[in-house]
Amino acid sequence: MKPLGRVVFIGAGPGAADLITVRGARRLAQAEVVLFDALTDPALRELAPQATWIDVGKRGFCDSTGQATIDAMLVHWAQRVQHVVRLKGGDPSVFGRLEEELQALAAAGVACEVVPGVTAAIAAAADTQRPLTRRGSGRSVSLSTAMTRSGSLHANPQASRRADTEVFYMAGRQLAALGRSLQAAGWPPDTAVCVVSRAGWPDRLSSDHPLAELGGAALLHAGRPAVVTVGAGAHAVARVAPPTSPAQAPLSPCGERALSAS
Amino acid sequence: MKPLGRVVFIGAGPGAADLITVRGARRLAQAEVVLFDALTDPALRELAPQATWIDVGKRGFCDSTGQATIDAMLVHWAQRVQHVVRLKGGDPSVFGRLEEELQALAAAGVACEVVPGVTAAIAAAADTQRPLTRRGSGRSVSLSTAMTRSGSLHANPQASRRADTEVFYMAGRQLAALGRSLQAAGWPPDTAVCVVSRAGWPDRLSSDHPLAELGGAALLHAGRPAVVTVGAGAHAVARVAPPTSPAQAPLSPCGERALSAS
Numbered sequence: 204m205k206p207l208g209r210v211v212f213i214g215a216g217p218g219a220a221d222l223i224t225v226r227g228a229r230r231l232a233q234a235e236v237v238l239f240d241a242l243t244d245p246a247l248r249e250l251a252p253q254a255t256w257i258d259v260g261k262r263g264f265c266d267s268t269g270q271a272t273i274d275a276m277l278v279h280w281a282q283r284v285q286h287v288v289r290l291k292g293g294d295p296s297v298f299g300r301l302e303e304e305l306q307a308l309a310a311a312g313v314a315c316e317v318v319p320g321v322t323a324a325i326a327a328a329a330d331t332q333r334p335l336t337r338r339g340s341g342r343s344v345s346l347s348t349a350m351t352r353s354g355s356l357h358a359n360p361q362a363s364r365r366a367d368t369e370v371f372y373m374a375g376r377q378l379a380a381l382g383r384s385l386q387a388a389g390w391p392p393d394t395a396v397c398v399v400s401r402a403g404w405p406d407r408l409s410s411d412h413p414l415a416e417l418g419g420a421a422l423l424h425a426g427r428p429a430v431v432t433v434g435a436g437a438h439a440v441a442r443v444a445p446p447t448s449p450a451q452a453p454l455s456p457c458g459e460r461a462l463s464a465s
Numbered sequence: 466m467k468p469l470g471r472v473v474f475i476g477a478g479p480g481a482a483d484l485i486t487v488r489g490a491r492r493l494a495q496a497e498v499v500l501f502d503a504l505t506d507p508a509l510r511e512l513a514p515q516a517t518w519i520d521v522g523k524r525g526f527c528d529s530t531g532q533a534t535i536d537a538m539l540v541h542w543a544q545r546v547q548h549v550v551r552l553k554g555g556d557p558s559v560f561g562r563l564e565e566e567l568q569a570l571a572a573a574g575v576a577c578e579v580v581p582g583v584t585a586a587i588a589a590a591a592d593t594q595r596p597l598t599r600r601g602s603g604r605s606v607s608l609s610t611a612m613t614r615s616g617s618l619h620a621n622p623q624a625s626r627r628a629d630t631e632v633f634y635m636a637g638r639q640l641a642a643l644g645r646s647l648q649a650a651g652w653p654p655d656t657a658v659c660v661v662s663r664a665g666w667p668d669r670l671s672s673d674h675p676l677a678e679l680g681g682a683a684l685l686h687a688g689r690p691a692v693v694t695v696g697a698g699a700h701a702v703a704r705v706a707p708p709t710s711p712a713q714a715p716l717s718p719c720g721e722r723a724l725s726a727s
Contacts, residue, residue, distance in 0.1 A: 328558035
């Protein structure tokens with residue numbers, strides 16, 4: 204069957220509807236059909252009230268049957284309407300399983316566009332005002348998943364530190380094991396770790412832990428999508444003395460509000 | 466001097482004005498003063514015509530004098546108006562020198578907010594339709610800079626591969642040296658490398674190179690901000706056979722348009 208339309212993949216950002224890009228919002232406004240993930244903000248529907256919205260999301264990992272069904276649905280709709288949107292939480296290119304869906308559409312001759320989005324690691328850094336890169340100490344960042352599809356921790360045969368700042372997605376269910384694994388990889392037990400759940404949302408929550416006590420974060424963030432930032436980028440920005448007139452410029456909490464739950 | 470206002474750091478995204486987030490656009494619309502970098506799209510000014518726009522950007526790295534001046538200007542304006550915006554290319558938390566500016570504002574008692582943006586690595590992946598993570602082969606991504614502040618290549622004493630996909634920012638002037646450094650770190654000479662300059666802009670340009678020939682990209686992307694993607698995420702998405710009825714669903718180029726210069 205010849206395709207009628209094309210598919211636009213849009214990164215919705217980490218959650219709250221206003222973290223989508225302007226380009227993403229404009230493409231949504233043209234959509235006839237939107238296939239969306241469970242974690243995207245329902246308020247995004249207001250950007251495309253004319254469209255048919257189809258929930259294809261699962262929390263955590265899709266199993267392969269689910270993914271094949273999504274692939275088939277994308278092709279199905281691209282053969283029937285002109286403007287199909289595939290709305291994904293975060294950014295489609297980072298742990299978004301974009302590869303599989305692009306392959307299925309290529310095989311069916313469907314043209315695609317990808318509109319990038321704000322990925323969770325970056326949203327967590329913004330919420331907590333903790334830059335992922337730092338002068339001198341933080342010149343590299345790694346993004347990885349802590350878990351396999353079956354929900355167990357990835358074995359890391361190299362067991363090495365990957366970067367000055369490491370961010371783990373989908374780590375919520377394995378925090379204690381992740382902490383042990385990172386220590387085995389050479390991170391000291393007192394390494395700073397910052398856990399942020401529901402980054403980008405009004406009810407986001409962040410907490411600080413030394414690596415050896417990371418398991419203690421599990422209860423606080425239970426059932427909430429979380430990212431775990433380890434190393435240079437996990438530290439609160441150091442207070443420095445004001446450049447002029449300390450009496451008139453007291454040390455004051457730039458960002459303190461964002462560091463606690465809001 | 467007591468602060469009157471607050472500073473909102475906004476990630477403008479990689480370039481084109483419509484890759485800013487909706488939240489970022491709304492904050493800009495409230496700005497009285499905007500301090501912006503050279504690489505941001507002039508069209509963003511239309512989002513804040515009421516504001517005074519001050520160019521504080523330099524291409525590549527600021528020297529320390531420049532950074533201290535920016536810090537002082539942020540404090541100066543926060544003491545005089547209510548809504549100050551610091552607009553940065555890409556995302557403020559990733560190679561955005563956010564740490565220094567947050568420190569200066571904290572020292573002066575100025576409240577801050579950080580609105581995340583689309584970072585260049587992700588924009589390049591969207592443009593080329595090459596996901597940074599891949600099923601099986603690409604489960605980690607690293608972001609780093611290829612160059613020191615003085616413009617020479619970072620020495621990497623560990624010389625190890627950091628992740629399945631490695632993305633380098635600000636590598637345009639040192640492509641041949643970066644290629645040699647990555648081979649010394651263990652990447653095979655035929656590793657896939659994708660170079661994208663002006664990601665997110667209409668005149669973006671991408672090119673493919675085996676790692677051993679990365680130096681050949683220098684002329685093509687000369688003078689244009691570029692990101693270099695190495696490894697799993699640098700490959701074009703593999704064509705697969707269509708799931709049903711090959712005669713009716715010929716192998717067709719999903720994304721081919723974006724893979725060449727547009």
